[in-house]
Amino acid sequence: MALPYFFVADISPASIQLDEATSKHVISVLRMERGAELLLTDGRGNKARALIEDDNRKRCTVRVLERSSEQEAAPRIIIAIGMLKNAARFEWFLEKATEIGVNEIIPLVTTRTEKEKFRSERLLGVLQAAMLQSQQCWMPRLAEPQTFASILDHGATQRFIAHCEESGKRELRTELREGADRLMLIGPEGDFTTKEIESALAAGFVPVTLGNTRLRSETAGIVAATLLRML
Numbered sequence: 493m494a495l496p497y498f499f500v501a502d503i504s505p506a507s508i509q510l511d512e513a514t515s516k517h518v519i520s521v522l523r524m525e526r527g528a529e530l531l532l533t534d535g536r537g538n539k540a541r542a543l544i545e546d547d548n549r550k551r552c553t554v555r556v557l558e559r560s561s562e563q564e565a566a567p568r569i570i571i572a573i574g575m576l577k578n579a580a581r582f583e584w585f586l587e588k589a590t591e592i593g594v595n596e597i598i599p600l601v602t603t604r605t606e607k608e609k610f611r612s613e614r615l616l617g618v619l620q621a622a623m624l625q626s627q628q629c630w631m632p633r634l635a636e637p638q639t640f641a642s643i644l645d646h647g648a649t650q651r652f653i654a655h656c657e658e659s660g661k662r663e664l665r666t667e668l669r670e671g672a673d674r675l676m677l678i679g680p681e682g683d684f685t686t687k688e689i690e691s692a693l694a695a696g697f698v699p700v701t702l703g704n705t706r707l708r709s710e711t712a713g714i715v716a717a718t719l720l721r722m723l
Contacts, residue, residue, distance in 0.1 A: 495531045495541070496522060497624040503532050503540045508554050515552035518544070530554065535623060535631035537561050564630050565593045568673040569720045572598035572643050573713045574680025577606040583618045585710040590622035590632055592717045599637040604682040610637050640688050644695040648675035653697040654712055656683045661701040664716075665723050676700075676716040680709055 498514050510518065518524050526547045532554070533539040538561050542554035571594055576582040582599075589597060599610065615634060623631045649672035652664065656679075668674070677684075677692060684692075693699060702715045 494627060495529055496524075497531045497533060497539075497627050497629075499535060499620050499624060500532050501534060503534050503538055503556065503559065506556055507545070508532065508542065508556065510552045510554065512550050516549055518552050519547050519549040529557070531627075532556075533623070533629035535620065535629065537564060537630050539629040562629050565595060565721070567671055568595045568648075569593070569717060570596040570598065570646075570648055570673070570675040571678060571713055571717055572600050572638070572646075572675060573678040574600045574602045574684075574709060575605050575607055575610070575637060576709055577681060579607075579611075581708070581710045583615065585713045586615060586618045586632075586634075587622040588714050589717050590619050590628075591626045592714070593628070593630075593721050594632050594717050595630075596633040596635065598635040598643065600640055600643060600677070600680070601637050602640045602680050603685045603688060605680050612636075640684075641691070643677065644691060644697075646675055649673045651675045651677075651695075651697045652700045652716075653677040653684070653689065653692045654700055654702050654716060655679060655689050656706060657686070657689060661699045664700045664702070664719055667698055667700065668720075668723050674720045676720060678709055678713045678716060 500508055524544060526544050528544050530542055531539055532542055540556045540559045542556050545555050546553035571589060619631050619634060650669060654676060702712055
């Protein structure tokens, strides 16, 4: 049976005291005891196998047995997605994008963005939980919200835009180059405006289709993440 994963900001000490919330989950929820082993990660590719030495449910202490590291998933996948009015849908997108292995998520403020409030602490918690649940040791970088105009200067090797207008879109699979960093723009509810689409095309973004049906923004984000990671 796979060992459970837990987050700590620094796994370098030989002995680590888990915070109260993690201690409670380990001891009271999972009912782990002294001598049991678990895995720790800092979300930056580093992980450690550790042994519970003190099973205090508020101040659980573990001793690191061995450390290792993993390379970040390649190619780099960046999803820049319009911020959504429904916070729960945006959180669902973050959760699933983490499970798929997206490297970076950039919330976009566009012409049709209806909600600009950004609860970074809560959203980072969603990413962290999804990383642990999927037993990964890399957590996606969550950027601060950016304007649509600023994302046009992004330096990713391959840059795409998915939109709902009918003409000029290409098949994503025919455009991908092996090993190239990949950035995908996904619009908010109501899609990008025609002016925004034209600006992206003028900046060198490639317009692509994500299928034959019209998708919600968060669904489009997940479809794009899956295709970019799998193709």
